[in-house]
Amino acid sequence: MPEPLLPPIPPYTKQHLPTERVTIPMVFPVINPTRWRSSYNEDWGSHRHTGCDLIAPKLSPVVAPFAGVLGFKPQTFWIVREDGWGCLGTHLNDDTPGTNDNKAHLDFMFAPNLVPGERVREGQLIGYVGDSGDADGPHLHFELHGPEGMRDPAPSLKVARRLRAPLPLLPPEPNRLEGCVRRFAAKTRRLTVLPLTEPRYKTLVLSETALAQLGGEAGLAALERSRVVSLTVEKQRVERATLVPAGARSATESGQPLVRLSGSSLSPDATLTRCATAELAQFTKLSSPRWIRTGSMALGPLRMRGTKLKQAAILGLSGAPASLFSQEVVQEALRYSGFTRFGGAVGSGRIILILADG
Ligand SMILES: [Zn+2]
Known part of the structure; x- marks a missing residue:
């Protein structure tokens, strides 16, 4: 929690x-x-x-x-x-x-x-x-x-x-509706959803396919009230449905790799760049007192899901100009930390640079 x-x-x-x-x-x-x-x-x-x-x-x-x-x-x-x-x-x-x-x-x-x-x-x-x-x-x-x-x-x-x-969570598409499920009547396959766009319940009929895509009756019963579903609707009938991943980013905020650094003598590591992109979506605040904070940046350990690397990261806080993350800064960070690999991503007004051992 x-x-x-x-x-x-x-x-x-x-x-x-x-x-x-x-x-x-x-x-x-x-x-x-x-x-x-x-x-x-x-x-x-x-x-x-x-x-x-x-x-x-x-x-x-x-x-x-x-x-x-x-x-x-x-x-x-x-x-x-x-x-x-x-x-x-x-x-x-x-x-x-x-x-x-x-x-x-x-x-x-x-x-x-x-x-x-x-x-x-x-x-x-x-x-x-x-x-x-x-x-x-x-x-x-x-x-x-x-x-x-x-x-x-x-x-x-x-x-x-x-x-x-x-702003919608996913890039907008015709006939697509984002909302949270409020009721499902299995007999009639009628689904009541509250759209993310207006305070008015909508009742739609789920196709067999859409019902299966939402995990069937059991899946719908177990669905959290705050979980967003994306529904493709044709004539009041839901033809396709997907669960939007928790913590999904809006279309305008998706992370971008630090492309400016590729082609230089320093090349970003693809795995660490992927980790940095994922962190952009999930990182909320400096989670440990071990972070060193200097101006608009911070340096410290970053615990990441699904990896066992010993890592350090530089984090550009909100409002940090992208120019802070020049080749010189990356070189400096590598020298300071003693690590040899790096990857990074920019987005949501933040920049995350992850450093790791070879
Ligand atoms: Zn007032």
């Missing part, structure tokens, strides 16, 4: 909040037309406002502004990056669609595939705009937290990249 991640706690105070300006590259966290103004640090009587309120129609999709480790509880989510920057959003939807009942199932508050403590990708669906808690109307209250405390999210929001829709 991933470790639980505690939410950043905004100060409830009449004192001024920190006003140092920062711009964190991000995707705008709400899809759909949004009205907002800079209201961080405004005096609201009993306290100062700790974020910006992004006003949007109820049930507008909320997406991860950047990649990081996710935590959530009813109404609220938070995402923390490896470098200590994080965000928090609240007032997610708690109404059954079409009502104002404050009693919605969590399926209408959060994306169905979220697991607390797991890594989310930039642009991934997190949940839906609502008016839960003490909100006057539907909006996302959005906060930015840094390693040294809160900051105004407005400068980052002003230049944030706008998406037209949450």
Whole structure:
């Protein structure tokens, strides 16, 4: 199980909040037309406002502004990056669609595939705009937290990249639907799924082939609620189905080998490059106090699944420029560690370089 991640706690105070300006590259966290103004640090009587309120129609999709480790509880989510920057959003939807009942199932508050403590990708669906808690109307209250405390999210929001829709897990294809299974009636082979794109259950009939591809009735019964299935649908009938691997990356984030280094006097090792590509998808944070951290990079042991090599790795943390990983840096790392082989991959704003013995 991933470790639980505690939410950043905004100060409830009449004192001024920190006003140092920062711009964190991000995707705008709400899809759909949004009205907002800079209201961080405004005096609201009993306290100062700790974020910006992004006003949007109820049930507008909320997406991860950047990649990081996710935590959530009813109404609220938070995402923390490896470098200590994080965000928090609240007032997610708690109404059954079409009502104002404050009693919605969590399926209408959060994306169905979220697991607390797991890594989310930039642009991934997190949940839906609502008016839960003490909100006057539907909006996302959005906060930015840094390693040294809160900051105004407005400068980052002003230049944030706008998406037209949450990013899918797999490259989009016509007639393909990604969702999580909610019910299966074996007699009629009717499958109820919650798509990753909208808070509305869909009922489809599984073909024999698709049912077998999902492991039959037993496979469906054992399926975790957060596990994503990819369904190819023709006329309300699922013709083909696959289980999306847990931790699948979005199409825009797949790892790229460090090609710049091939052809130089140093040639990357294919096995280690494959390991590095896999690590990009799974690595969430510096897992050991034995890591040495310098600026935007860290050096330390990296335990990897399925290998028995004694290894060290240099990890480019989020925001590290790719130019850091020149031939000179690789040479330096090999010299420093005493290892002779290396492989690496770039993606998701990170660079992983793995070093190993011959
Ligand atoms: Zn607010």
